[in-house]
Amino acid sequence: MISASFILLTNDDGVSAPGMAAIEAAVSRHGLAHAVSAPLHERSGCGHSITLHDPLRVRERGERRFAVTGTPTDAVTLYLDAPLGPRPDLVISGINLGANLARDLTYSGTVCAAIEGFYHGITSIAVSLYLGGAPEVTREQFDRAAALFVERVVPFIEGPFGGRDIYETPRLFNVNIPLDALSREHPDIRWTKLGRRNYGGQIERRTDPRGRPYYWIGGDQHGFADIPGSDCNAIRDGAISVTPLSVSFTDENTLAIIKERP
Numbered sequence: 001m002i003s004a005s006f007i008l009l010t011n012d013d014g015v016s017a018p019g020m021a022a023i024e025a026a027v028s029r030h031g032l033a034h035a036v037s038a039p040l041h042e043r044s045g046c047g048h049s050i051t052l053h054d055p056l057r058v059r060e061r062g063e064r065r066f067a068v069t070g071t072p073t074d075a076v077t078l079y080l081d082a083p084l085g086p087r088p089d090l091v092i093s094g095i096n097l098g099a100n101l102a103r104d105l106t107y108s109g110t111v112c113a114a115i116e117g118f119y120h121g122i123t124s125i126a127v128s129l130y131l132g133g134a135p136e137v138t139r140e141q142f143d144r145a146a147a148l149f150v151e152r153v154v155p156f157i158e159g160p161f162g163g164r165d166i167y168e169t170p171r172l173f174n175v176n177i178p179l180d181a182l183s184r185e186h187p188d189i190r191w192t193k194l195g196r197r198n199y200g201g202q203i204e205r206r207t208d209p210r211g212r213p214y215y216w217i218g219g220d221q222h223g224f225a226d227i228p229g230s231d232c233n234a235i236r237d238g239a240i241s242v243t244p245l246s247v248s249f250t251d252e253n254t255l256a257i258i259k260e261r262p
Contacts, residue, residue, distance in 0.1 A: 007027060008037060009038070010072055014039050080117075090167060102197045
């Protein structure tokens, strides 16, 4: 079971999303103290953006449940810095509808909300549900994913660190749960690195009724690069991927080359 004493739940699908309801129910069922601070509306794909030019409003949706009129990063920052409640020792962001794999991470509000928790010195985990072409996800599937995450995945992450020791030094993780894993009694959980997703047709040009062009950014997934040990390979195999993340942007190799030159 999770060793954290207090958990902050957030997401980018919105405070009323089914993935949020499922993870709330799972932590409540196990008696885990928690609070919720999440966007009022869906903010998928907003990355690590913050709101600078509009006022942020917080709407209480129950005891220690806050809906924020901003981004996932805003929701985490407000909860921790306002502050809106007790300081957590774990931030869980999700459960996101759809995977966050490979370079998706920089676009993902789910992952960036976890990064913000990490920036505040708190161990943080982003968790997403990989659909694998499924047309929809049922509430029962979200509930199963949430139970699996709380009862199996978080203890798997805590294991190498001796339980509570993982919360003494902040760490950051990205988890993807494929739908295939939900039907298995003992789903495979793997430590992974980031892989590479292949996309196509990301920009679609259309014309509005007045003849003016507009564009949709998106595109279909064209599979994964075959990179052994990657998150993409894991979910392709029906395994749950757990990727430790680093947020250092310094290119140490290039810096070392420059420093060696006269």
